[in-house]
Amino acid sequence: MVKKQSLMDVTDVIVIGGGSSGLMAAGTAAQHGAQVLVLEKNAVLGKKLSITGGGRCNITNDKRDFKQFLEHFPQSKKYLYSAFAQYAVDETFNFFEQDMKLPLETQARKRTFPASQRATDVRNTMVNFCKQHNVSFKLSTTVTKLTATDDGWVVKTNNGNFTCHKLIISTGGYAAPETGSTGDGFKWLSDLGHTIAKPSPSIVPLKTNTTWVHSLSGTSWDYLKLRFYADGVKKIQKTGKVLFTHFGISGPLVLNSSYDVSQLLSWGSVECSLDLFPDTPAEILSKRIANLLQKNVKKDFGNTMTEIFPKSIIEVLSELSAIPTDIKSGEITRDQRNTLVALLKDMRFPITGTMGLDRAVIADGGVDLSEINFKTMQSKVNPNLYIIGDLLNINRPSGGFSLQMCWTTGYIAGVHSAM
Numbered sequence: 461m462v463k464k465q466s467l468m469d470v471t472d473v474i475v476i477g478g479g480s481s482g483l484m485a486a487g488t489a490a491q492h493g494a495q496v497l498v499l500e501k502n503a504v505l506g507k508k509l510s511i512t513g514g515g516r517c518n519i520t521n522d523k524r525d526f527k528q529f530l531e532h533f534p535q536s537k538k539y540l541y542s543a544f545a546q547y548a549v550d551e552t553f554n555f556f557e558q559d560m561k562l563p564l565e566t567q568a569r570k571r572t573f574p575a576s577q578r579a580t581d582v583r584n585t586m587v588n589f590c591k592q593h594n595v596s597f598k599l600s601t602t603v604t605k606l607t608a609t610d611d612g613w614v615v616k617t618n619n620g621n622f623t624c625h626k627l628i629i630s631t632g633g634y635a636a637p638e639t640g641s642t643g644d645g646f647k648w649l650s651d652l653g654h655t656i657a658k659p660s661p662s663i664v665p666l667k668t669n670t671t672w673v674h675s676l677s678g679t680s681w682d683y684l685k686l687r688f689y690a691d692g693v694k695k696i697q698k699t700g701k702v703l704f705t706h707f708g709i710s711g712p713l714v715l716n717s718s719y720d721v722s723q724l725l726s727w728g729s730v731e732c733s734l735d736l737f738p739d740t741p742a743e744i745l746s747k748r749i750a751n752l753l754q755k756n757v758k759k760d761f762g763n764t765m766t767e768i769f770p771k772s773i774i775e776v777l778s779e780l781s782a783i784p785t786d787i788k789s790g791e792i793t794r795d796q797r798n799t800l801v802a803l804l805k806d807m808r809f810p811i812t813g814t815m816g817l818d819r820a821v822i823a824d825g826g827v828d829l830s831e832i833n834f835k836t837m838q839s840k841v842n843p844n845l846y847i848i849g850d851l852l853n854i855n856r857p858s859g860g861f862s863l864q865m866c867w868t869t870g871y872i873a874g875v876h877s878a879m
């Protein structure tokens with residue numbers, strides 16, 4: 461970028477928000493020759509990035525064919541195509557492993573993490589990338605107002621005003637507001653003429669008021685079938701791992717169903733059903749349990765069941781089936797066994813809601829995608845303005861898809877803002 465003498469106090473590119481997408485954009489713009497300033501309201505950079513993936517950071521999903529990768533973005537893939545054709549999973553691997561010397565490791569379901577399993581290593585890598593290319597930072601600096609000028613922007617903050625030719629907004633969405641993303645960008649962008657779809661939690665744990673579910677808090681069941689019923693009709697069915705919490709259920713399977721469940725909840729009541737033995741038909745399960753009880757006739761039911769279940773689940777099963785844990789296994793009747801089997805195949809409880817934006821991993825909603833040029837990440841509504849990351853109205857599953865979207869949109873905004 462050519463700098464005019466009279467505009468020496470005007471920064472080439474200002475990035476508002478030093479999170480995942482902002483750091484990628486800032487480092488890339490500086491790498492491509494721009495003078496770059498990041499304004500971040502927190503005292504630290506990449507606060508959300510440091511807690512991603514339960515502290516391990518699911519950095520991407522190892523689907524190298526970007527068209528296959530975009531199959532996970534059914535509503536937005538037609539927009540994202542031109543961005544991902546420039547920068548996708550291969551480029552992310554090259555960036556972290558070759559350029560930044562951060563080895564990656566791909567685990568189940570192609571989820572990729574830093575080999576160190578530390579999200580803070582990813583945060584530090586992004587900060588180092590920016591530092592290597594002389595990006596300047598103003599921390600504890602909250603942007604309050606944006607004003608367009610003839611050839612750029614004036615950015616008002618609690619630390620004074622800053623001017624720039626190109627402005628990248630990467631202030632994130634509403635999910636996990638304690639990390640700094642409190643939706644500030646949506647307000648400015650709406651005032652600047654962008655259409656903003658109302659954000660709602662889309663990857664979020666589910667709540668129930670059923671006490672036996674709460675009592676299982678901390679227990680996880682690695683392989684079960686999860687079904688959701690709306691007004692008694694089965695609407696969603698998935699198989700995988702569920703984590704019980706003190707408010708309801710969580711884990712990847714639940715998180716990835718939560719968007720659809722919240723849609724069902726907006727229409728009426730929703731019930732969840734757990735099948736703890738999804739691959740075993742009821743008759744075979746009944747025979748297995750009969751054999752187990754037969755082998756342990758003199759043992760208490762509760763003790764016999766420890767061969768299959770953790771103690772917390774046995775207590776719940778005993779309560780729901782009304783079979784006391786201290787009854788001898790040999791005394792259990794056929795009816796009681798049938799009740800138990802029916803329960804194991806269909807443990808039901810109502811879903812009363814989602815955990816809301818505070819506990820959400822992703823909130824959908826945001827800037828209307830038709831208002832962005834995805835070849836450059838430039839706003840079609842305002843000149844010299846780039847919009848990236850969670851600000852965009854892109855619904856997607858968990859599994860590294862969000863951060864890849866941030867690396868891609870950040871990289872493209874970085875390259876094009878520096879031109």
Ligand SMILES: Cc1cc2nc3c(=O)[nH]c(=O)nc-3n(C[C@H](O)[C@H](O)[C@H](O)COP(=O)(O)OP(=O)(O)OC[C@H]3O[C@@H](n4cnc5c(N)ncnc54)[C@H](O)[C@@H]3O)c2cc1C
Nearest residue numbers: 477479480481501512513518603632640849850860862863
């Ligand atoms: C608990 C949790 C775990 C997650 N785990 C994963 C995972 O493993 N893999 C994955 O792909 N995705 C994960 N995600 C989603 C992923 O973290 C986000 O999609 C991503 O961080 C969004 O990046 P961003 O740059 O858009 O916004 P953020 O990373 O949210 O950054 C926005 C930044 O802007 C700053 N800011 C906001 N307003 C202002 C203002 N007025 N002035 C100055 N600065 C401001 C904020 O302080 C913040 O630092 C997770 C999310 C959460 C909440």
